[in-house]
Amino acid sequence: MPDRNVEIELxxxxxxxxxxxxYDFRDYSGASLKRRVLLALKQLQCExxxxxxxxxxxxxxxxxxxxxxxxxxxxxxxxxxxxxxxLREQVVPVLRTYPSLKIWIAGCSTGEEVYSMAILLxxxxxxxxxIIYATDINPRSLEQxxxxxxxxxxxxxxxxxxQQAGGxxxxxxxxxxxxxxxxxxxxxxxxxxxxxxxxATDSVFSETHLISCRNVLIYFNKPLQDRxxxxxxxxxxxxxxxxxxxxxxxEFSGYAGYYEPFNKSERIFRKS
Amino acid sequence: MxxxxxxxxxxxxxxxxxxxxxxxxxxxxxxxxxVLEGLPSGFRLPILVVQHVPxxxxxxxxxxxxxxxxxxxxxxxxxxxxxxxxxYFAAPGYHLLxxxxxxxxxxxxxxxxxxxxxxxxxxxSAADAWGPQVAGLLLTGANEDGAAGLEAxxxxxxxTVIQDPAEAAVxxxxxxxxxxxxxxxxxxxxxIHRLLRELE
Numbered sequence: 001m002p003d004r005n006v007e008i009e010l011x012x013x014x015x016x017x018x019x020x021x022x023y024d025f026r027d028y029s030g031a032s033l034k035r036r037v038l039l040a041l042k043q044l045q046c047e048x049x050x051x052x053x054x055x056x057x058x059x060x061x062x063x064x065x066x067x068x069x070x071x072x073x074x075x076x077x078x079x080x081x082x083x084x085x086x087l088r089e090q091v092v093p094v095l096r097t098y099p100s101l102k103i104w105i106a107g108c109s110t111g112e113e114v115y116s117m118a119i120l121l122x123x124x125x126x127x128x129x130x131i132i133y134a135t136d137i138n139p140r141s142l143e144q145x146x147x148x149x150x151x152x153x154x155x156x157x158x159x160x161x162x163q164q165a166g167g168x169x170x171x172x173x174x175x176x177x178x179x180x181x182x183x184x185x186x187x188x189x190x191x192x193x194x195x196x197x198x199x200a201t202d203s204v205f206s207e208t209h210l211i212s213c214r215n216v217l218i219y220f221n222k223p224l225q226d227r228x229x230x231x232x233x234x235x236x237x238x239x240x241x242x243x244x245x246x247x248x249x250x251e252f253s254g255y256a257g258y259y260e261p262f263n264k265s266e267r268i269f270r271k272s
Numbered sequence: 273m274x275x276x277x278x279x280x281x282x283x284x285x286x287x288x289x290x291x292x293x294x295x296x297x298x299x300x301x302x303x304x305x306x307v308l309e310g311l312p313s314g315f316r317l318p319i320l321v322v323q324h325v326p327x328x329x330x331x332x333x334x335x336x337x338x339x340x341x342x343x344x345x346x347x348x349x350x351x352x353x354x355x356x357x358x359x360y361f362a363a364p365g366y367h368l369l370x371x372x373x374x375x376x377x378x379x380x381x382x383x384x385x386x387x388x389x390x391x392x393x394x395x396x397s398a399a400d401a402w403g404p405q406v407a408g409l410l411l412t413g414a415n416e417d418g419a420a421g422l423e424a425x426x427x428x429x430x431x432t433v434i435q436d437p438a439e440a441a442v443x444x445x446x447x448x449x450x451x452x453x454x455x456x457x458x459x460x461x462x463x464i465h466r467l468l469r470e471l472e
Contacts, residue, residue, distance in 0.1 A: 003400065003428070029377040031369035031397040036381065074380045218350045218378045221371075225351070247363055247378050252351050 009049035010034055016053050021063055023137065024200040025070060027224035033070070040069035064140070071138040073109040074215070076157060077150075078116045080246055081164035083214075086266040088166050091241050092124050095209060101130040102208045104235065106199060106228075107216030108134040111145025112158075115174070116165075117212065118188040123168050127191060133206065135197035146194045148184035150175075155182055199228040204235045211236060215245035222253070229255035233271060242269045289431060289471050290405040291354070291374075292317050293398045295391030295421070297324040297413025299441025305340055306461040307409070307468065308359065313342040316472050318354040320370070320398070322362045322391045324413070333361040352376040362389035369397040385417035395421025404429030407471060409464060411435045413445030423452045431471075433457045433464055 010033070014025045025033060037049060044065060046052040056063040078084050095101055103121075108114050114134040121127040136142050150158075155175075162171040175182040197205070199216070211232050217225050229250055232242055242250070242259060244267040250259045259269040296303055300323045308319070325331045337359060338345040346352075348360040348368050353375050362368035366378040367389050384390035391410070395418060398406050408425040410418045412435060426432045432455035437443035439460050449455070459467065 029369070029371060029379075031371050031377055031400065032367075032379040032381065034400070035369075035379075035393065035396075072381055074382075215380050218366075218380070222351060222375075247350055247366055249349065252349075 006034075006049065009053070010037060013037065013049050013053045013056075016057055017063070017066075020057055021060075022201065023067065023070075024198065027200060027221045027227075028219050029221055032219055036069050036072065040066050043069065067138055068140065071109075071136075071141065073138070073141050075109045075112040076154060076161065077112045078158065078161035078165040078167075079113070079214075080266075081161045081166075083243065083246070083266045083268075084116060084120060084165035086263045086268060087210075087243065088120055088124065090263055091210065091243075091268065092120075092126070094239075094241075095126060096124070098209060099129065101126060101210075102133070102206055103130060104133045104135070104206070104208045104211045104213075106135055106197075106211060106213035106232075108136050108142075108145055108194075109138070110141045111148060111194075112150070113212065113214065114145060114192055115148060115184050115188055116162075118192065119162070119167070119174055120165075122188065127188075130191055132192045133208070134192055134194045137196065137198045137200075139196060142194050142196065146189070148186075148189060149181050150184070152177060152180045152182050199231060200224060204231050206235065207237050208235045208240060209237055210241045210243070212243040214243065215248070217248050218245065226254045229253050229258075233258050236271045238271065240271045242271070243267065244269070287405050289317065289407045290402055291370075291398065292319045292407045292409065292468065292471070293394055293425075294319065294321045294409045294411065295395065295413070295418040295445075296321070296411040297387075297391075297415060297417065297442070297445055299412035300324070301336075303411045303435065303441065303461055304337070307411070307464050308337065308341050308343065310465065311341060311343060311468060312472075313344075313357065315343060315357045318356055319343070319359045320348070320362075320368065320376075320394060321360065322368060322389045322394045322418075324387050324389075324391075324417070325364045331361075331364050337361070348376050348378070350376070350378045362394065364389070367393040369393060370401040371397075372401055374401055385415050387415070387417045391418030392421035396424045399424040399428040399430060402428075402430065407431040407433065409433045409435075410446060410449050411461070411464075412440040412442050414442045415444060416448040418445055419449040419452050422449050422455070426453050426455065431456050433459055433467065435464065436460050 159171040260272040262268045262270040343359040345359045437446040
């Protein structure tokens with residue numbers, strides 16, 4: 001059966017990537033990963049997954065290309081505005097009680113959520129006492145996040161999101177438009193540390209008060225999700241907050257008993 | 273259903289169908305009603321549905337069909353374990369996929385045929401997960417999503433059913449699939465409903 005061969009080739013590719021480059025996709029959800037690899041096959045003009053495997057083993061540049069398909073960045077500023085509104089109205093009042101704050105955006109991709117969080121903290125007067133850790137496994141995405149330059153095409157959507165999320169200023173205060181780009185205000189990233197970190201292979205690096213990890217865990221299988229929830233639990237301070245994507249929950253995981261729902265519909269949990 | 277159709281079903285009994293996947297777009301709400309209403313509450317098979325909907329904002333598919341059918345209905349969550357007799361709707365803005373252990377997973381990868389959720393994505397993963405043990409139904413719709421996915425189910429030996437384009441509210445989607453391959457059945461919605469009862 002040809003499909004069985006595809007399954008075997010896929011497994012071997014993932015193993016090869018791990019052995020050669022230490023990127024661990026072995027516990028990613030199989031169905032999505034397969035789609036992404038098959039899409040990459042077409043774009044990288046390889047006849048088979050085996051051919052792709054040979055190519056990336058001998059050509060690190062080709063692997064970097066493949067990585068872009070395996071970690072497809074999908075993000076926008078203030079995505080799911082009601083989530084950011086809930087952070088502002090319900091979580092910020094608690095965060096305000098800490099003399100200094102550490103916030104972890106896990107799987108920050110190209111940085112849209114990092115700047116959204118920084119803007120929210122700034123408007124609430126908390127940015128100066130905050131450290132934001134923005135982590136991802138894709139170095140290209142991290143570099144884009146660090147630069148904070150976005151296509152002007154999306155600004156209308158971002159502005160609408162910002163307003164719905166309860167923004168108190170004008171979104172245009174936070175960027176400078178130049179040609180077809182918007183450059184985010186430098187002051188927003190002064191307290192941001194961008195870093196390479198893998199939820200699959202790395203350990204906890206700091207205690208944090210709030211972790212936002214949205215639409216990252218849907219790509220993991222259950223054991224890897226549990227690993228991530230374990231890392232978050234270890235990192236969060238007593239009664240710290242965990243924000244997830246709109247269809248993600250800690251409730252089906254091995255860590256269900258370690259978190260309590262804080263805002264159920266916005267998928268914000270609290271370490272219990 | 274014609275007697276020859278019955279005969280096909282007889283010869284297909286091995287291996288038994290373990291799940292039903294359904295794709296619908298424009299006109300789908302009404303079509304799904306005819307296909308699903310009247311199925312018994314203890315229906316043996318899990319049913320997974322992608323009905324195209326606008327990406328932002330909640331839909332009320334689960335509530336609507338919770339009222340209109342006797343099945344247990346929910347919007348699919350990431351890592352849901354499939355339950356018999358449960359009707360799952362793909363959530364707006366997310367692709368719905370079936371894993372090899374028959375649990376569900378979600379993704380926010382790019383839209384396919386301008387659709388997320390996409391019928392192709394669900395059907396192709398269902399073909400991988402169940403092979404010959406899945407039934408795929410493609411109903412009314414105005415684009416070509418689902419055609420490639422249903423063909424994948426066909427190639428995997430699964431049971432394939434396309435709504436009769438002559439009856440479909442919008443025939444583009446059934447026709448797109450029919451251009452690619454010959455399904456096991458081309459049926460009216462009423463007959464698709466009867467077929468589901470046969471699969472029990």
